[in-house]
Amino acid sequence: MKQMVRNSLAELLGIWYTINGKIKKAKQRALAGEFILSIYFHAPSAALFESCVRWLLKNGFQIIPTQQLLAIKAGEIPFPKGAAIITVDDGWRTNINNIVAITKQYKVPVTIFATTEPVEKGGAYWWTYANKAKQLHLIEYSVEQLKKLDNIERLNIVNKIKATLNLQREAMYPEELQAIAESKYITVGSHTVTHPILIQCDDAEAEFEICTSKKILELLLNKPITQFAYPNGDYSSRELELLQLAGYQLAFTTKTHYLTEDVLKQQLELPRFEVWESGGYFETISRITGVWFNSKTKKNHSNGQ
Ligand SMILES: [Zn+2]
Numbered sequence: 001m002k003q004m005v006r007n008s009l010a011e012l013l014g015i016w017y018t019i020n021g022k023i024k025k026a027k028q029r030a031l032a033g034e035f036i037l038s039i040y041f042h043a044p045s046a047a048l049f050e051s052c053v054r055w056l057l058k059n060g061f062q063i064i065p066t067q068q069l070l071a072i073k074a075g076e077i078p079f080p081k082g083a084a085i086i087t088v089d090d091g092w093r094t095n096i097n098n099i100v101a102i103t104k105q106y107k108v109p110v111t112i113f114a115t116t117e118p119v120e121k122g123g124a125y126w127w128t129y130a131n132k133a134k135q136l137h138l139i140e141y142s143v144e145q146l147k148k149l150d151n152i153e154r155l156n157i158v159n160k161i162k163a164t165l166n167l168q169r170e171a172m173y174p175e176e177l178q179a180i181a182e183s184k185y186i187t188v189g190s191h192t193v194t195h196p197i198l199i200q201c202d203d204a205e206a207e208f209e210i211c212t213s214k215k216i217l218e219l220l221l222n223k224p225i226t227q228f229a230y231p232n233g234d235y236s237s238r239e240l241e242l243l244q245l246a247g248y249q250l251a252f253t254t255k256t257h258y259l260t261e262d263v264l265k266q267q268l269e270l271p272r273f274e275v276w277e278s279g280g281y282f283e284t285i286s287r288i289t290g291v292w293f294n295s296k297t298k299k300n301h302s303n304g305q
Pocket of ligand 1: 089090191195230231232305
């Protein structure tokens with residue numbers, strides 16, 4: 001009920017942004033080459049993902065592969081007019097039908113950041129265990145509270161839940177990840193091994209999460225992994241250093257800025273606009289054009305991890 005009210009109000013706001021010309025203005029600025037739209041998803045429905053792709057293409061945008069950002073940054077190609085990049089976090093199994101199939105249909109590139117442990121071992125993502133355990137009154141902590149704990153403390157709680165609850169696989173199987181990585185429209189990047197909150201990890205844990213996930217994916221997919229997305233968007237100077245040492249070339253945060261030429265200089269701190277995956281059409285368009293995030297009056301908090 002609360003969610004329905006939230007979504008209805010958000011949709012009205014989205015409609016208002018359309019009527020008052022804010023979306024049109026943002027679109028014109030992007031088409032003039034002021035910035036690239038950087039958009040990300042977790043586990044959207046096929047209809048939602050397709051509606052975003054269709055809106056971008058219909059409005060004159062070109063969806064470019066994330067790795068092209070390197071050539072743009074290096075000045076090998078000019079800063080594009082009307083470009084968008086699409087990234088997807090976690091490696092959800094539903095992405096195969098809801099995203100990968102659509103990238104082929106529309107011939108658009110997408111980068112998917114996979115968390116390796118749920119791919120290799122199955123089961124659910126840790127926050128699904130935590131949500132379920134909370135519902136069943138097995139734990140007091142909410143997911144948001146768990147994110148604030150030291151990594152080791154959070155892991156102890158999550159591992160106890162895993163020993164009690166048997167939940168279905170949420171991530172792709174290794175073979176499925178291999179299969180999608182063969183598509184010319186899909187780039188796979190790393191989203192750590194266990195999806196921790198990196199800033200709650202000690203040095204050894206942070207290094208393991210950043211370096212080992214890269215090695216696992218490189219072995220599995222037999223190609224270099226050079227892109228990364230921070231779980232929950234959290235990082236510090238330590239993570240930047242670790243990423244650099246590991247040889248990552250691009251990394252994505254959850255900062256909600258436009259991707260301008262200037263912002264692109266920090267290639268391990270790239271911003272992204274999150275799509276609210278239960279939201280309506282006008283909210284979605286307000287988000288992918290960044291209009292949603294320029295208002296300081298609302299919470300920009302994400303519905304994903
Ligand atoms: Zn994530």
